[in-house]
Amino acid sequence: DIQMTQSPSSVSAPVGDRVTITCRASQGISNWLAWYQQKPGKAPKLLIYSASSLQSGVPSRFSGSGSGTDFTLTISSLQPEDFATYYCQQGNSFPRTFGQGTKVEIK
Amino acid sequence: QVQLVQSGAEVRKPGASVKVSCQASGYSFTNSAIHWVRQAPGQSLEFLGWINVGNGDTKYSQRFQGRVVITRDTSAGTAYMDLSSLTPEDTAVYYCTRDWTYTAYDVWGQGTMVTVSS
Numbered sequence: 001d002i003q004m005t006q007s008p009s010s011v012s013a014p015v016g017d018r019v020t021i022t023c024r025a026s027q028g029i030s031n032w033l034a035w036y037q038q039k040p041g042k043a044p045k046l047l048i049y050s051a052s053s054l055q056s057g058v059p060s061r062f063s064g065s066g067s068g069t070d071f072t073l074t075i076s077s078l079q080p081e082d083f084a085t086y087y088c089q090q091g092n093s094f095p096r097t098f099g100q101g102t103k104v105e106i107k
Numbered sequence: 108q109v110q111l112v113q114s115g116a117e118v119r120k121p122g123a124s125v126k127v128s129c130q131a132s133g134y135s136f137t138n139s140a141i142h143w144v145r146q147a148p149g150q151s152l153e154f155l156g157w158i159n160v161g162n163g164d165t166k167y168s169q170r171f172q173g174r175v176v177i178t179r180d181t182s183a184g185t186a187y188m189d190l191s192s193l194t195p196e197d198t199a200v201y202y203c204t205r206d207w208t209y210t211a212y213d214v215w216g217q218g219t220m221v222t223v224s225s
Contacts, residue, residue, distance in 0.1 A: 034212070043215035043216065043217060043218055044152065049211040050208065087152060091209070094154075094168070096154045097154065098151050100151045
């Protein structure tokens with residue numbers, strides 16, 4: 001199975017800050033990487049697919065980049081509604097696997 | 108609108124089975140694939156398996172092979188996930204989700220809490 005490792009596990013930042021989360025795959029996955037946002041008690045929400053494609057309806061302050069084994073999710077200007085946990089997920093092979101999550105908290 | 112609506116919370120004793128349903132609406136159910144993912148309390152997400160709704164083909168994570176069965180009823184627009192030989196470690200929220208671009212998940216059910224306790 002492909003292991004997905006996210007860093008940091010948590011980040012504290014004020015509204016308006018730029019936040020970057022990284023995700024590393026244990027082997028190359030081309031650009032088959034997705035990012036999700038999850039709020040407490042809710043299902044995950046797709047933000048980015050194919051490493052850098054913004055899902056319809058997702059604000060443009062979210063962006064993704066990377067290929068191979070190293071990927072990043074960037075929030076260009078953190079908004080109050082962005083405080084949540086973020087997960088990466090590889091779609092290159094089965095079983096699909098997720099990172100352990102990065103919790104973005106208010107500073 | 109496109110949505111997946113799951114059945115309600117379940118409580119089971121160790122060794123029992125549970126069957127969770129997932130009703131789709133707002134899109135062509137037979138032209139889709141439904142995956143099942145679970146999340147234990149405070150943990151990340153874990154893939155269990157998926158079904159090609161059109162032809163009924165299934166594929167399961169080796170970790171759950173032999174314990175999970177995914178089926179669908181196209182006339183009812185519903186997919187099902189059956190998990191057997193439950194242990195307390197199976198306590199989790201179970202989600203159905205629609206495959207997107209064969210690599211990600213764009214629509215999620217609201218989740219079904221399954222609690223396994225004696």
